[in-house]
Amino acid sequence: MNTDDDGAMLTTGAGDRPSSAATEEASLPVADGRQSWQYLERVLRLQRTALVVTTLLLSAGSATALLIPLVLGRIVDAVLAESGLGRIAMYAGAVVGAGVVSSLLLRWGGQLLVSCLQRALAYLREEVFATAVRIDQNTVEDAGTSDVVSRVTGDVEAITGAASGVLPRSVQAGFTIVLTVLGLAALDPYLALAALIAVPVQLCATVIFLRRSRPLYRRLRREEADRGQAIIESVRGADTVVAGRSQGTQLERIAIRSLSAVETQREVTRARNRFNAGLNFAEFLGLAAVLAVGFWRANEAGLSVGAVTAAALFFHRLFGPIGALLSSIDDLQRAAAGLGRLVGVLLAHPFRAPRRQIADGAVRARSLTYRYRSGASDALTGIDLDLAEGTTTVLVGVSGSGKSTLAQLVAGVLPPTAGQVLIGGVPANEAGQAGRRAVLLVSQDTHLFAGTLAENLRLADPDAPDTALREALDAVGACWTRELADDLDTALGHDLDDARIQQLALARVLLADPRVVVLDEATAHGGVDGTLDTAVHAAVRERTAIIVAHRFAQAEAADHIIVLERGRILEQGSHIDLVHRPGGAYALLYAAAHRGDRDCDARAGGR
Numbered sequence: 210m211n212t213d214d215d216g217a218m219l220t221t222g223a224g225d226r227p228s229s230a231a232t233e234e235a236s237l238p239v240a241d242g243r244q245s246w247q248y249l250e251r252v253l254r255l256q257r258t259a260l261v262v263t264t265l266l267l268s269a270g271s272a273t274a275l276l277i278p279l280v281l282g283r284i285v286d287a288v289l290a291e292s293g294l295g296r297i298a299m300y301a302g303a304v305v306g307a308g309v310v311s312s313l314l315l316r317w318g319g320q321l322l323v324s325c326l327q328r329a330l331a332y333l334r335e336e337v338f339a340t341a342v343r344i345d346q347n348t349v350e351d352a353g354t355s356d357v358v359s360r361v362t363g364d365v366e367a368i369t370g371a372a373s374g375v376l377p378r379s380v381q382a383g384f385t386i387v388l389t390v391l392g393l394a395a396l397d398p399y400l401a402l403a404a405l406i407a408v409p410v411q412l413c414a415t416v417i418f419l420r421r422s423r424p425l426y427r428r429l430r431r432e433e434a435d436r437g438q439a440i441i442e443s444v445r446g447a448d449t450v451v452a453g454r455s456q457g458t459q460l461e462r463i464a465i466r467s468l469s470a471v472e473t474q475r476e477v478t479r480a481r482n483r484f485n486a487g488l489n490f491a492e493f494l495g496l497a498a499v500l501a502v503g504f505w506r507a508n509e510a511g512l513s514v515g516a517v518t519a520a521a522l523f524f525h526r527l528f529g530p531i532g533a534l535l536s537s538i539d540d541l542q543r544a545a546a547g548l549g550r551l552v553g554v555l556l557a558h559p560f561r562a563p564r565r566q567i568a569d570g571a572v573r574a575r576s577l578t579y580r581y582r583s584g585a586s587d588a589l590t591g592i593d594l595d596l597a598e599g600t601t602t603v604l605v606g607v608s609g610s611g612k613s614t615l616a617q618l619v620a621g622v623l624p625p626t627a628g629q630v631l632i633g634g635v636p637a638n639e640a641g642q643a644g645r646r647a648v649l650l651v652s653q654d655t656h657l658f659a660g661t662l663a664e665n666l667r668l669a670d671p672d673a674p675d676t677a678l679r680e681a682l683d684a685v686g687a688c689w690t691r692e693l694a695d696d697l698d699t700a701l702g703h704d705l706d707d708a709r710i711q712q713l714a715l716a717r718v719l720l721a722d723p724r725v726v727v728l729d730e731a732t733a734h735g736g737v738d739g740t741l742d743t744a745v746h747a748a749v750r751e752r753t754a755i756i757v758a759h760r761f762a763q764a765e766a767a768d769h770i771i772v773l774e775r776g777r778i779l780e781q782g783s784h785i786d787l788v789h790r791p792g793g794a795y796a797l798l799y800a801a802a803h804r805g806d807r808d809c810d811a812r813a814g815g816r
């Protein structure tokens with residue numbers, strides 16, 4: 210095969226690019242207690258009426274439940290006074306009635322509470338996802354991809370679990386505790402004071418537990434995120450790991466991180482066990498005090514045995530909810546930590562701002578400069594661009610010269626460190642047209658989304674009819690899709706090769722129909738024979754296009770070529786201008802690439 214001009218490669222070697230995740234300490238913000246509470250208040254206020262009804266139901270349910278110990282006390286008094294069976298039966302009926310009514314009210318209130326919390330959570334989840342996709346790529350990478358992943362998975366899971374379990378249980382327990390203490394005080398203030406002896410022990414146990422467990426939980430979340438990061442890195446770099454025979458080292462890394470998470474989890478369990486022992490001791494102490502004071506009050510103040518029994522039952526009733534509330538503290542803390550991390554995503558100042566309508570498809574940059582957070586120097590410095598609507602510009606330069614960085618700045622996925630880039634007069638991160646993004650970036654990283662062929666395409670335009678999908682597929686030369694068993698409804702598997710996945714990405718460009726398209730080595734998977742050329746021609750037709758090319762054929766066909774070196778524009782012009790510029794960088798690169806081909810052909814012919 211003769212790899213003539215089409216095969217000449219424009220970029221050489223891989224640059225020594227630092228892995229940003231490894232080099233940066235930066236992470237996404239975490240909201241403090243006040244910020245989380247403010248957010249929660251704002252979200253819950255949206256459902257004020259439902260919350261008022263919930264409060265009324267829970268209060269009524271808890272108050273009705275208080276009748277049970279009171280009436281049981283009356284039964285004791287009635288037995289001691291040898292009252293008739295009819296009276297006792299009436300009391301027994303009242304106990305059953307109070308039990309049924311209170312459980313119905315509490316159940317109803319509980320269900321309403323869960324739906325309020327779930328709605329608030331759904332709102333939070335939507336806001337977090339919407340913000341997470343607008344945070345600039347480098348912030349996400351700098352924080353470690355697993356940080357974002359663990360927030361939208363682990364933290365959401367922790368809060369979802371809490372919203373349907375521990376949170377409503379704790380609120381119900383809170384109502385029961387408050388009303389029972391009031392009931393106890395109404396029965397006899399001395400008995401209520403006796404019960405209070407349990408409080409310092411409970412407080413002590415709780416404070417010790419919180420002091421101990423808070424840093425442990427924070428450590429645990431961090432260690433779980435580290436473990437996730439190690440696994441993600443190993444899976445992503447599986448080929449390199451296998452090629453370098455470093456499976457053992459990678460497994461050891463994951464094992465070390467897993468072990469530290471397990472060890473922390475064990476410390477948490479030990480702290481919890483000690484806490485439970487403290488609560489049991491408090492219960493024993495309180496009940497003993499109530500019985501002793503009850504005995505004294507019965508002798509001294511003529512309190513009936515039934516009233517003391519009711520007080521002991523009140524106290525006993527108190528301990529179920531107190532225990533539930535206190536032992537839920539770690540789940541609540543976990544949920545609070547998760548909430549802080551989720552609300553933190555909302556504080557991350559998403560770079561991609563709401564869209565503003567562009568005037569046209571011209572691209573203009575002035576003094577555009579970008580420095581990566583971990584970079585010692587600027588990746589791009591003082592770039593000026595004036596690209597007319599509908600033209601195709603190719604970026605050329607050796608590896609590390611700044612082509613991808615410039616592509617990402619024009620696409621509005623990186624925020625300029627200085628200067629600005631405008632699409633039709635609007636900053637690139639805000640550029641919109643008819644409510645959609647006006648500029649799209651297709652990189653060489655291929656993404657196949659779970660789902661059918663149609664679902665993969667409709668990501669670009671959810672309302673596109675089947676005919677539009679087929680037209681887009683035909684335009685990018687994806688003939689293979691015609692042979693799929695279920696046509697557009699075929700579920701796509703990961704056996705699809707990168708070139709085909711990239712064809713789908715370019716078909717999405719046609720469906721999204723942006724005024725400006727940025728292709729960052731998007732055809733690299735088409736190899737040197739230009740398998741993806743049809744797709745690229747279709748994607749750039751009638752739009753402003755910026756292409757980081759990997760073959761000279763793409764530069765030859767472009768309207769304009771920009772040669773970058775060390776983050777600056779070295780020269781620019783048409784292919785004919787540049788290739789004939791004596792001693793010019795482009796001319797030298799072009800000649801070198803073609804000399805390489807001839808050598809290659811010569812070697813092939815000699816074999």
Ligand SMILES: Nc1ncnc2c1ncn2[C@@H]1O[C@H](COP(=O)(O)OP(=O)(O)OP(=O)(O)O)[C@@H](O)[C@H]1O
Nearest residue numbers: 220224226229581584588608609610611612613614
């Ligand atoms: N995430 C990053 N963190 C730190 N520095 C980076 C990062 N990405 C790129 N750089 C640095 O910025 C400079 C420009 O890189 P860029 O990727 O834009 O070059 P390029 O010409 O596209 O290279 P290639 O052809 O290899 O993709 C290089 O010095 C590179 O090492």
